[in-house]
Amino acid sequence: MTWRATVLTLFPAMFPGPLGHSLAGRALAQGVWSLAAEDIRAYAPGRHRSVDDAPFGGGAGMVMRPDVVDAALAACADDRPAIYLTPRGARLDQPTVRRLAAGSGVVLLCGRYEGVDQRVIEARGLLELSIGDYVLSGGEPAALVLLDACVRLLPGVMGAAASAEDESFAAGLLEYPHYTRPADWCGRRVPEVLLSGHHAAVAAWREAEAVRITRARRPDLPADRSGDPAPAALPGATVAGSGPAP
Ligand code: 6GU
Numbered sequence: 001m002t003w004r005a006t007v008l009t010l011f012p013a014m015f016p017g018p019l020g021h022s023l024a025g026r027a028l029a030q031g032v033w034s035l036a037a038e039d040i041r042a043y044a045p046g047r048h049r050s051v052d053d054a055p056f057g058g059g060a061g062m063v064m065r066p067d068v069v070d071a072a073l074a075a076c077a078d079d080r081p082a083i084y085l086t087p088r089g090a091r092l093d094q095p096t097v098r099r100l101a102a103g104s105g106v107v108l109l110c111g112r113y114e115g116v117d118q119r120v121i122e123a124r125g126l127l128e129l130s131i132g133d134y135v136l137s138g139g140e141p142a143a144l145v146l147l148d149a150c151v152r153l154l155p156g157v158m159g160a161a162a163s164a165e166d167e168s169f170a171a172g173l174l175e176y177p178h179y180t181r182p183a184d185w186c187g188r189r190v191p192e193v194l195l196s197g198h199h200a201a202v203a204a205w206r207e208a209e210a211v212r213i214t215r216a217r218r219p220d221l222p223a224d225r226s227g228d229p230a231p232a233a234l235p236g237a238t239v240a241g242s243g244p245a246p
Contacts, residue, residue, distance in 0.1 A: 003033040003154050004105035006076045007143050008069075010051065010112050012037035014140045019147055027157045033105075035147070036076070040064075043071035052113050061114035069109065069120045082107040082126050084116060085139030085146070089128035092146060096129070100146070101153040108146065110139030172222045174214045176206040 007015055015037035016028060027033055044051050045067075052062035073082055083106055090096075100106055109116070109126065121128065131142045152158050179190040193205045214223035 001104070002031055003101070003151070004080065005033060005035045005108065005147055005150075006080075006105075007035070007037045007108045007110060007140075008040050008072045008076070009037060009110040009138075009140055009143070010040050011110075011138070011140055012039045015144075017144060019144060019151070023157055024148055024151045027151055027154065032154050032157060033151050038072060038076065040068060040072045043075065044068045055114060059114075063114055064111060064116040066117035066120035066123075069116055070124065073107065073109065073120075073124050076107055077124075078104075080105045080107050082109065082124055083146070084109045084111065084121055084126040084128050085130070085142040086111055086115065086128050087130045087133075087135050088115075089130040091133075092129045092131050092142075092149070094149075097146070097149040098153060101150040106146070106150070108139070108143045110143050112138045172214070173210040174217060174221070176209040176213070 009015070016025070016035050019025060019035065020028065024033075028035060041049050041051055044065075050065075051068050052064050055061065055063045080103065081100065085108060120126075129142075129146065131145050136142060179194060183190045183195060191205065193201050196202070211223045214221050
């Protein structure tokens with residue numbers, strides 16, 4: 001089954017953009033997922049096709065009209081969650097990405113101007129998501145980020161290595177450092193344990209490095225998993241899929 005993405009935007013030419021390349025692009029060409037970028041302006045009535053208007057109460061900027069946004073959403077509404085990308089939204093995280101990737105697809109509304117009339121957000125029950133604490137000029141780059149994060153989790157898009165990596169992040173740790181040949185580069189040596197061939201020692205070193213780096217860079221993440229009910233997945237361990245347990 002194809003995972004379906006519909007993007008409602010005033011700038012449909014921004015899509016697929018980077019998602020037409022690399023792994024997402026190959027999966028798109030193979031029909032693993034589909035992408036329809038719909039021009040919101042096509043749903044604007046009248047000769048002027050105006051999609052926005054001045055805010056009630058005054059102030060700077062323009063607000064996207066509820067009737068236009070509603071018509072665009074109505075044209076593609078089905079079982080998929082409808083998501084409004086806005087810096088006011090809940091922060092997109094890996095558990096949310098996993099839930100979205102496990103469904104049939106997404107409808108993404110990209111806002112421009114000061115935002116979208118609050119009433120259509122409520123009437124359509126839109127899920128509001130942000131990709132971080134900074135302000136973009138529109139939701140389109142955020143839609144590309146969300147789609148990239150979802151598509152790489154679709155069955156067959158990436159190998160087992162990516163799933164394991166994802167599990168490690170979901171467990172709350174940042175990645176350990178990686179090294180390849182040469183073992184000595186400009187006098188900088190690869191940590192000896194990685195050359196030792198002792199798999200348990202390598203796994204223990206990587207775990208310790210992941211904990212150290214997580215504590216240093218992200219004190220908000222729980223780096224100490226000793227109190228967790230389930231044992232942490234070690235590198236090389238098999239990883240559960242997104243479906244229900246057998
Ligand atoms: Cl989803 N939209 C905009 N305009 N800015 C953002 C964002 C979204 N997430 C973070 N900054």
